[in-house]
Amino acid sequence: MPDADELVANALAAVRGTDVRQAERQLDQLMVGTGAADGTTAVDAALLRRLVRSLGRLWPRGWQPVDVDRITGRRLDARAARLVRAAMAAQRRDQAEPVPAWWDDQLRELAATEVDGSVLAGWASREGLDRADALRAAVDTLALVESLPPIAVLRPPPGTSGAALPRTGGTARSGSPMLDRVRALLAKAESTTFPAEAEALTGKAQELIARHSIDEALLAAGSERGDLPGGVRLSTDTPYAGAKALLVQEVAAANRCEAVWSDDLGFATVLGWPADLVAVELLYTSLLVQATAAMLRGRAERRPGSGRRTKVWDESFLNAFALRIGERLRTATEAATNAADQAAAETAGAERLLPVLAARGEAVRERLDTLFPGVTRHRLSVRDAEGWSSGTSAADRASLDVGGARKPRQVPGRPDPR
Numbered sequence: 249m250p251d252a253d254e255l256v257a258n259a260l261a262a263v264r265g266t267d268v269r270q271a272e273r274q275l276d277q278l279m280v281g282t283g284a285a286d287g288t289t290a291v292d293a294a295l296l297r298r299l300v301r302s303l304g305r306l307w308p309r310g311w312q313p314v315d316v317d318r319i320t321g322r323r324l325d326a327r328a329a330r331l332v333r334a335a336m337a338a339q340r341r342d343q344a345e346p347v348p349a350w351w352d353d354q355l356r357e358l359a360a361t362e363v364d365g366s367v368l369a370g371w372a373s374r375e376g377l378d379r380a381d382a383l384r385a386a387v388d389t390l391a392l393v394e395s396l397p398p399i400a401v402l403r404p405p406p407g408t409s410g411a412a413l414p415r416t417g418g419t420a421r422s423g424s425p426m427l428d429r430v431r432a433l434l435a436k437a438e439s440t441t442f443p444a445e446a447e448a449l450t451g452k453a454q455e456l457i458a459r460h461s462i463d464e465a466l467l468a469a470g471s472e473r474g475d476l477p478g479g480v481r482l483s484t485d486t487p488y489a490g491a492k493a494l495l496v497q498e499v500a501a502a503n504r505c506e507a508v509w510s511d512d513l514g515f516a517t518v519l520g521w522p523a524d525l526v527a528v529e530l531l532y533t534s535l536l537v538q539a540t541a542a543m544l545r546g547r548a549e550r551r552p553g554s555g556r557r558t559k560v561w562d563e564s565f566l567n568a569f570a571l572r573i574g575e576r577l578r579t580a581t582e583a584a585t586n587a588a589d590q591a592a593a594e595t596a597g598a599e600r601l602l603p604v605l606a607a608r609g610e611a612v613r614e615r616l617d618t619l620f621p622g623v624t625r626h627r628l629s630v631r632d633a634e635g636w637s638s639g640t641s642a643a644d645r646a647s648l649d650v651g652g653a654r655k656p657r658q659v660p661g662r663p664d665p666r
Contacts, residue, residue, distance in 0.1 A: 252282055252294035259387050260298075260394075278383045288379075292368040295386050300339040302393045303332075307406060310399035313354040315515070318483055320392060322514045327375050328389045333360040334367050344407030351406055399510070400517060400619040402479035426460050427526065434534035438541075446538060453534075454502070454577055457527040458584035461503065462601065464523040477608075477615045480525050481515040482532055487559070489514070490626075491566035495539065496532055498574025502581050503527045504609055506616045508623050519615050521608060531577070539569045 250258065255277055262274040281287025306316060313336050321329040337360040340347070355361075372382035404410025430453045437449035484492040493509035496516040500507040505520030505528055518528050543565050547558065589601045616623070 250277075250282070252287075252290040253298070255282065255291060256294045256298055256387075256390075259383075260391055263387050263391050275380070275384055275387065278387070279380060289366070291383075292366050295383075295390065296335065296338060296367050299332075299335045299386070299390050299393065300342075302390065303336060303339050304343075306393070306396060308401070308408075309396075310401040311396065312403070312405075312481075313351070313358060313360065315399070315481055316393070316396075317358050318481075318515065319396070319513060320389065322485055323392055324385075324388060327377075328385055328392075330375070331368075331371050331386060331389050332393070333358050334371050336360045338367050346411045347406040348404070348411045350403065351411075399513070400479070402481075402517070402619075426456060427530070430456055430527075430530055434530060438534055438537045450534070450538070451576070451580055454531065454580040455584055457503065457531070458581045459588065461521075461523050461527065462585065462588045462605075464521070477519055477521055477612045478525060479517055479519045479615075479619075480529060481517050482529065483514060484509060484511075484516050485514050488563050488566050491563055491570060492516075492536065494567055495535060495570040495573070496528075498570050499532045499535065499577060500528050502574055502577030503531070504581075504605070504612065506612055508616070508620050509626070517620075519619070520612050535573060539566055539573075542569065 255274075259271075259274040259278050262271040265271065278291055279288075281291050284290065303316065316332055316336070317329050320332045333355075336355060336358075340352075340355060340360075368382065368386060372379070375382070377385065433449045433453040433456075437446040437453070440446050440449070482496050484490075484496065489511060493507075493511070493516050496509070496518065497507045500518045500520070503520065503524045505518050505524050507516050507518045509516045518525060520528065543562055546565055547561070585601075585605070
């Protein structure tokens with residue numbers, strides 16, 4: 249009989265192929281095991297070893313725990329994602345030092361904690377799977393992990409020299425009073441049913457974020473540091489992945505960040521300075537909730553028998569919402585920047601603030617060119633005039649122009665008549 253590692257390799261090769269019968273035969277071999285008294289235990293151990301080894305190979309290729317968890321749930325299911333979490337926890341025990349604090353934070357947020365005994369058997373028991381289904385799911389999960397392509401390395405992975413260095417850049421602490429205020433404002437904006445109230449709350453949140461970003465930029469400019477801009481990945485899963493990517497782009501641009509959408513992997517990468525990245529995460533999450541709620545209300549207000557499919561209308565609505573919200577965010581940021589620039593001119597000369605912001609923006613663009621040299625642009629297509637108009641109106645009602653002195657202008661472009 250083949251040994252356990254060979255059985256796993258044969259099953260994996262068969263699952264990757266097109267012969268369904270051969271794949272089932274190899275899975276049956278896994279069920280039988282090596283023929284020894286502890287044959288099934290050996291198979292479980294071999295599966296875990298290979299999964300842990302394959303995960304370890306992903307980290308230098310740009311993947312982070314949250315990324316692997318997200319794509320496993322997207323391409324397989326939540327059950328497979330929980331297996332990956334258990335394997336990542338097992339891998340953490342023997343991970344090469346140094347391991348950065350943010351890595352452990354991600355594992356903790358995913359509830360990726362190691363369990364006693366066999367990882368595979370424990371996972372199967374918690375999921376209520378019999379052995380055949382558990383082995384099939386485990387092999388499918390392993391096949392996915394080993395098929396993932398390299399992506400941009402946003403942070404030094406465990407075991408590298410860069411992982412040992414504390415991050416000294418402008419760090420927006422998760423428990424900072426400013427972020428607590430922003431979260432509270434956005435939570436109220438999400439829960440209110442009054443558009444004017446949502447407008448004021450979200451506008452105030454962006455105003456606070458912009459001021460904080462400027463303070464961080466000035467603080468960093470006053471010290472000698474060689475930091476590079478960092479990055480985060482935000483989910484843009486279906487439905488309406490393109491509209492979500494557009495919303496990420498608009499929020500990122502308003503907060504001096506750059507965004508690149510990886511449609512096939514289901515996420516957008518945002519590059520920027522730490523405080524700005526935290527702002528983008530908070531705002532994108534909140535605005536997605538607000539946009540979805542506005543879209544559902546807009547559906548109910550549609551004219552009976554409009555003749556357009558709901559999906560086409562929804563997508564047009566969300567695209568228009570994202571563009572108009574982006575304009576409101578930029579207005580709030582510009583207002584805060586102008587106010588800060590005037591204050592800086594009174595205290596330290598007129599040229600103190602704007603060159604700092606320009607230099608930080610150039611550093612972000614250079615980081616973009618380094619990590620994504622072949623990036624291309626995607627043309628927006630809108631196919632439902634009613635959805636576009638409704639989405640624009642919804643974003644107007646949730647206007648982020650906190651000054652209130654300038655009337656929102658019409659977003660350029662018109663719906664595709666197809």
